Amino acid sequence: MQDRIQKLVAEFEEIEGKLGDPEVISDREAFVTLGRRHAALAENIDLFREFLANEAAIADAEEMMTDPEMKELAGEQLREAKAKRVAFEEPLKIALIPKDPNDSKNTIVEVRAGTGGDEAALFAGELTRAYFRFAEEQGLKTDILSKSDSEAGGIKEISFKVTGANAYATFKFEAGTHRVQRIPATESKGRIHTSAVTVAVLPEAEEVDVQIDPKDIKIDTYCSGGAGGQHANRTESAIRITHEPSGIVVTCENERSQHQNKEVAMMNLRSRLLAYEQEKAAAERGEERASMIGSGDRSEKIRTYNFPQDRVTDHRIGQSFSNLPGIMEGALLPIVEALRAADIAEKMKGE
Numbered sequence: 001m002q003d004r005i006q007k008l009v010a011e012f013e014e015i016e017g018k019l020g021d022p023e024v025i026s027d028r029e030a031f032v033t034l035g036r037r038h039a040a041l042a043e044n045i046d047l048f049r050e051f052l053a054n055e056a057a058i059a060d061a062e063e064m065m066t067d068p069e070m071k072e073l074a075g076e077q078l079r080e081a082k083a084k085r086v087a088f089e090e091p092l093k094i095a096l097i098p099k100d101p102n103d104s105k106n107t108i109v110e111v112r113a114g115t116g117g118d119e120a121a122l123f124a125g126e127l128t129r130a131y132f133r134f135a136e137e138q139g140l141k142t143d144i145l146s147k148s149d150s151e152a153g154g155i156k157e158i159s160f161k162v163t164g165a166n167a168y169a170t171f172k173f174e175a176g177t178h179r180v181q182r183i184p185a186t187e188s189k190g191r192i193h194t195s196a197v198t199v200a201v202l203p204e205a206e207e208v209d210v211q212i213d214p215k216d217i218k219i220d221t222y223c224s225g226g227a228g229g230q231h232a233n234r235t236e237s238a239i240r241i242t243h244e245p246s247g248i249v250v251t252c253e254n255e256r257s258q259h260q261n262k263e264v265a266m267m268n269l270r271s272r273l274l275a276y277e278q279e280k281a282a283a284e285r286g287e288e289r290a291s292m293i294g295s296g297d298r299s300e301k302i303r304t305y306n307f308p309q310d311r312v313t314d315h316r317i318g319q320s321f322s323n324l325p326g327i328m329e330g331a332l333l334p335i336v337e338a339l340r341a342a343d344i345a346e347k348m349k350g351e
Contacts, residue, residue: 001092002055005048012041032206039104044095051088057081097347102203103169108145108271109201112157114177116195121154123180123305124197126328128158131174133330140164145264146252159268161204168203173339175201176302183308192308196301204267205274212270218242221258239265248272303335317342 015038018024024031058081064074111128113120135142141163148156162171178197221236238253239261250272252265304313305324312327312335313320319338323331 001096002052004096005051005092008041009045009048009052012038012045015041036101036104040099040101047088047091047095051092054081054084054088058085093348094344097344100169100172102172104166105168106161106163106204107168107171107201108159108161108204108268109171109174109199110157110159111155112198113150113154114196114198116180116193118150118152118154119180119184119193120195120197121150121152121156122184123154123178123195124158125150125153125155127178127197127199128155128160130328130330130332131171132160134332135162135164135167135170137330137333138164138170140167140170144254145268146254161267168201170336171201173336173343174199178303178305179301180305181307182305202271202275205270210270210273210277212243212266212273216243216245217269218244219262222253237261241265241269243269243273246273246276248276314339 015034018034019031019038024034058078061074061078061081064070065078067074109131111124111131113124116123132142143161143163145159145161147158150156176199178199179194180197181192181194183191184193218241220240220242222238222240223236237256237258238251239258240249240251241262242249248269250265250268252261252268255261255264302314302316304315305327306313307324310322310324311320312322312324314335317338321327321335327335
């Protein structure tokens with residue numbers, strides 16, 4: 001472990017030097033790549049340095065033990081340093097778990113109503129509102145990229161960007177199918193209905209992450225039917241981009257100008273392509289990774305929101321949480337922290 005940590009500290013110091021090199025600064029791709037690695041190492045660099053300093057103190061104390069005059073003092077220093085070494089074990093194990101390279105990135109979250117008609121659309125709107133409030137509590141910014149409302153007042157589908165420190169890490173465990181069980185306001189006989197909402201969470205990809213050949217994309221313009229009033233309906237400001245090799249289609253009509261909509265659509269396309277390439281690479285490595293969205297059917301679920309019983313159950317960790325009204329107001333942190341702890345524990349088993 002000591003050798004591994006020494007190499008990581010040396011790598012951090014080497015990268016710090018390179019980031020000040022004018023030649024590296026002028027190479028955007030190299031600068032961004034090094035910057036990300038620097039940020040990842042910086043999270044634990046103080047812990048690594050404290051551990052190495054303590055190991056040096058143990059070596060010094062052991063050497064001093066050979067001197068009869070220093071033996072008593074050295075013995076006390078050695079006991080203290082070895083006690084610290086034990087305390088370092090757990091945090092170092094966690095720090096040395098390979099990090100998801102996407103964790104520090106901004107993210108794009110897509111929420112879609114699945115099985116359940118109007119009730120699913122209403123819950124999609126409520127879940128989106130919970131995400132917006134949760135993001136705000138975590139110091140993150142949200143921006144709507146596209147949105148399609150339902151006639152009953154809910155949301156058929158919405159795509160929004162979350163910006164800020166570790167945005168993807170904060171939201172990534174939300175990906176999957178969310179099942180809701182409750183009595184709809186329109187239900188006269190008091191029967192519980194079950195519906196589903198799907199959530200996709202994509203790390204935002206920059207140009208250095210995904211190179212898109214202009215020959216591979218088809219760009220169409222059309223009149224926006226969303227916000228913007230008469231001006232939006234008179235001009236073809238909305239953008240639809242089709243990436244022909246993958247078949248991925250993205251749209252944007254929320255911005256005021258065609259140029260702004262194109263920029264947002266390209267950002268969304270890069271993120272979807274990054275996720276597409278990562279899924280393909282995982283499949284080639286033989287990993288069985290279920291689709292993030294699935295079919296949106298009630299039977300496929302990562303989490304169930306049971307309103308009559310005031311209970312939210314996350315099926316991946318088999319844990320239930322009460323205070324459902326608070327959770328729907330954005331109090332998602334206990335669930336996210338439980339999922340994060342389970343993820344770390346699982347990864348530690350493989351170390």
